[in-house]
Amino acid sequence: QSALTQPASVSGSPGQSITISCTGTSSDIGRYNYVSWYQLHPGKAPKLIIYNVNNRPSGVSDRFSGSKSGNTASLTISGLQAEDEADYSCISFTRSSTWVFGGGTKLTVL
């Protein structure tokens, strides 16, 4: 199972919006609405920020939103804040009943 494709890095200024894409295939993202997104800070536990394409867990800011079109899922962060600087990773459930991750995207807040 090949990894999902994410841009290596994105950047934006405080207050701006950014979108991170996550491209898979018809065997994963295109087949199921089981895409989730995680925020990673070095040395800390990964944090779930979006599940089932566009749902936010309790306690996650509504500045985070998710969507999907075809084989590509997207994470949008609006009103960028310095604390949003982190790595972001997508994951999808697959036809093989396994999971596949994206390579991760480093977000820099300028």
Place this chain on the structure above:
Amino acid sequence: EVQLVETGGGLIQPGGSLRLSCAASGFTVSSYFMTWVRQAPGKGLEWVSVLYGGGSTSYADSVKGRFIISRDDSKNTLYLQLNNLRVEDTAVYFCARGGPGNWDYYFDYWGQGTLVTVSS
């Protein structure tokens, strides 16, 4: 409060074995599917294995036949037995809890990870 604490990592020679533990608190491990995910140095996350509440398991192709996932319900602890280790298995290993519903194929709580270094 849900907590997951991984232990058992360390430096091991190629071909060696190691057992990782993930002690859970705040919930019952057998009531959820539980998973192991790893992150090699400078790389993205990689899914490794899952153990469903009913006991069925699945593995990534990269570890199939070498790693074994299990749990001890009396200790509320998840395990990952790593056998025939390779240099490319070097990574931080995270355990994570699966979503609460039958169709919740995501991981809602994670531990902080334990580092496994395979080197001669």
